[in-house]
Amino acid sequence: MQAEIITIGDEILIGQTIDTNSAWMGAALNDVGVDVCQVRSIRDTADAIVAALNSIHPDTKLVLMTGGLGPTKDDLTKYTLNDYFGGQLAYHEEVYAHIEALFARLNRVPNEMNRGQAMLPNVCTPLSNPNGTAPGMRFHKDGVFYVSMPGVPYEMKGIMSGEVLPWIESTFMDQPITHKTLLTHGVPESELAHMLEEWENELPEPLKLAYLPSPGSVKLRLTARTGDHLQNVATIERQFEKAKEILGDVVFGEDAQNLEGVIGVLLKRNHATFATAESCTGGSIAAKITSIPGSSSYFLGSIVSYSNEVKVHQLGVNEAEILVHGAVSENVVRQMAKGVQKRLHSTYSVATSGIAGPDGGTPDKPVGTVWICVAGPNSTKAEKFQFGNNRARNVKRSVLMALDMLRKMILEDEKRSI
């Protein structure tokens, strides 16, 4: 089945909000075999909403809309849809009871605007919103279903998971699209493509390859839109095995995995613990690692040493080394890694020290110079990188590179212990 997504709201068009909803909905629909052919962000005017509804693709059977359902006066979606589908607004007792219950939990009482949210078109099926006061709505016209949800991601996700996805699964049966993704780090797209050229030319018929690059990392996605789903999965997995032989430890995972999750698995498997000493990454490695539920079983903590005093007093870096070599140097980053490993009693540690920018560069150490050290039970390894001029990007690339250096060290230690 083919679907479309329409997000309503000027905030996306003027760049005030990044549209994370569409990606989440796209992934959720894909999982249940629904194929999204287009995502549109439009203005929150009645004209724009009607024009979008009048220009859906002829094969589309389901339209998911988000936005414009708040309690305030700038939210037009409900009134526009009511007119478009020819309904009347009617008071829904059970919707108001839900609003009251939500407010009671916070020891507050709904106001008149919240009461207005219980007025819904009589031509829609209300969809329960466990996380907010604005219910979702489902309409049906000329063989196409239309679902309208609030734009707050948390509320949209609650309605999708509780109402929309189960309804799709029970109402439609479809040929699933098969996607699988191989995740790589540290080799640029064109070099990967060169390494994989022969493999790519020999890919069997239903499979289509896409390279998806992001800073430091490239995803290789194989897709099959025809044929048997399980057979396609098996075909893709065979091809991935071949690609992994060619690429070796450049591949760090598959599909929805990420470096921080893969590292969690590796640390648990080896009954090892981890700590970080962060200067230029400012706590971002720790934040990434602790985004994984259960990370407290292997992550002990971090000493974010933004000032040199913290490097000396909390990590035991030799002050003279900082004076002689500078804080961004191999000697200092090695002492930081060993210092946190020793003080927090961790099996592994990483340390970062660099010039994130935009200022602070010198001819010797321009902006983007980053030293990273990983320390383990058997070895330490320090490496210098030259990233670019963009602060946020330099931090992001340093975080991924530090995690990838850790991953490779744990894998080497595993081989060593066999």
Added chain:
Amino acid sequence: MQAEIITIGDEILIGQTIDTNSAWMGAALNDVGVDVCQVRSIRDTADAIVAALNSIHPDTKLVLMTGGLGPTKDDLTKYTLNDYFGGQLAYHEEVYAHIEALFARLNRVPNEMNRGQAMLPNVCTPLSNPNGTAPGMRFHKDGVFYVSMPGVPYEMKGIMSGEVLPWIESTFMDQPITHKTLLTHGVPESELAHMLEEWENELPEPLKLAYLPSPGSVKLRLTARTGDHLQNVATIERQFEKAKEILGDVVFGEDAQNLEGVIGVLLKRNHATFATAESCTGGSIAAKITSIPGSSSYFLGSIVSYSNEVKVHQLGVNEAEILVHGAVSENVVRQMAKGVQKRLHSTYSVATSGIAGPDGGTPDKPVGTVWICVAGPNSTKAEKFQFGNNRARNVKRSVLMALDMLRKMILEDEKRSI
């Protein structure tokens, strides 16, 4: 002038990539007075690209496209546009020289695929890509300009800043749209709307109000699309002054400001320093603070104490208190804040300890229970919050709440010292 954005690539439709490019382009266009009426994400097939180009809004004068320009075989945009605009591919010497120079910087040599990137339609104006090998392209047909750029955000931004935005400013003159935004934290949308009801009803004619909620925070945006730009700015500023009188310190900033930036200004103004002791936020407060360039002048560092041992040995928390009250308690979070303030010699500190979830809750302390303490030169303040079940959201809300508590304490200390 009216523009549209088209992003090309299945990765957005299947939710593998979040479309951050459109938000960036939308904001950049808005700044130079260009009005984006629609953003579309479409499949990377020739049919979908042609269908999108054939269905632009009749008033649109500029179409910005990203994606599908990589060196690999799955990238169809260049060939499709060449056919659509009736051109021939031709070798561009200066484009290849740029590719060679980029590779030389990395001590590498371009391969055959990179050489293919110097083949461009003879009906386009090539746009220099300082950050990558795929040049941008500009086409013109029937009074509409079309710009095609790579989908890698860093490369798109380089072409936009270096080529597209200066060209727009020199080629088009337009009535700018006036937007200004007031930023609030800690009060829900419906309550804000209630507080501002009278103010909202008396807003003068050209101004349109929008509430933009996100977890913990609501933005109030006033927009004027008609009338004189400078006069509209003045009108909005007068209205913002009135709103600030009503809302008090609920307002933390305007427009592109953020809490971490506002705090940087406050700390510098008071010659104060800051440190964090983070358990459930896992380094995210430090990462947020250090995302601001120049934060090293006031941010000393953080002790991320994920394990209790680190709380005891690196922060000086009394082990008995952890045994009696648990790590998620007022006593422990107070000791953490005072511990890091003392050990890192900072003027201010914040500490967090909570149950981020999804596991680890108890009937007494369910998932989402978070204690936050802020310590300053004159006082400490600890508060308990009950957030929800979502780990990432709990961390995000804790970070914002900790920063907002710090902001309010610095403002109080400023008043005290007058």
